[in-house]
Amino acid sequence: MPSLNAFIIGFIFISLLLYIVVRFVLNEQQLYKLKYTVYVCIVMTAAIVLQPVFILRARNAYNIRLAALLLNPIFGLFGIRYKVKNGQVLDKDEPCVCVANHQSSIDFIGMMHLWPEHIRYCTILAKKELIWAGPFGISSWFAGLEFIDRKNRERSSETMRHVINKIQTKSLRLWVFPEGIYICK
Numbered sequence: 001m002p003s004l005n006a007f008i009i010g011f012i013f014i015s016l017l018l019y020i021v022v023r024f025v026l027n028e029q030q031l032y033k034l035k036y037t038v039y040v041c042i043v044m045t046a047a048i049v050l051q052p053v054f055i056l057r058a059r060n061a062y063n064i065r066l067a068a069l070l071l072n073p074i075f076g077l078f079g080i081r082y083k084v085k086n087g088q089v090l091d092k093d094e095p096c097v098c099v100a101n102h103q104s105s106i107d108f109i110g111m112m113h114l115w116p117e118h119i120r121y122c123t124i125l126a127k128k129e130l131i132w133a134g135p136f137g138i139s140s141w142f143a144g145l146e147f148i149d150r151k152n153r154e155r156s157s158e159t160m161r162h163v164i165n166k167i168q169t170k171s172l173r174l175w176v177f178p179e180g181i182y183i184c185k
Contacts, residue, residue: 068115
């Protein structure tokens with residue numbers, strides 16, 4: 001029992017010290033970098049934790065929804081608030097293409113916010129380089145993301161034909177960040 005009390009006192013002391021450093025010592029830029037580092041660590045850890053589940057139903061677009069259900073409560077700790085307008089447009093269970101402006105990897109938080117309630121059965125079109133992003137890339141592949149080779153027009157056109165076929169036959173939705181994607185003819 002004494003070791004448990006020492007652990008609790010130590011935990012409280014370290015938590016208090018971290019709070020003081022974060023609240024009163026770090027400037028805004030340092031705080032942003034700290035939050036971004038924590039964000040990346042959370043995403044990578046979730047990717048590792050979810051891989052066994054994703055493998056059980058590999059390449060299934062519902063895996064992304066499962067990731068969102070796990071990550072949204074954690075992302076809520078960052079204090080980001082959302083206001084979704086006209087979300088009912090996304091509630092229909094019909095195939096569609098969601099086109100989004102891409103600014104940074106933090107866009108992932110906003111995407112995950114929409115997934116459980118509005119998006120559900122949807123995959124993401126991502127640049128093929130993302131598959132090499134450690135555990136995140138591997139989990140992304142198992143989660144059913146479609147990777148496109150933005151530097152090879154023929155391969156990107158082939159990928160798009162494959163994705164369009166899945167959209168039509170499986171009533172799948174597709175989330176696209178159009179920057180750098182070649183349009184197939």
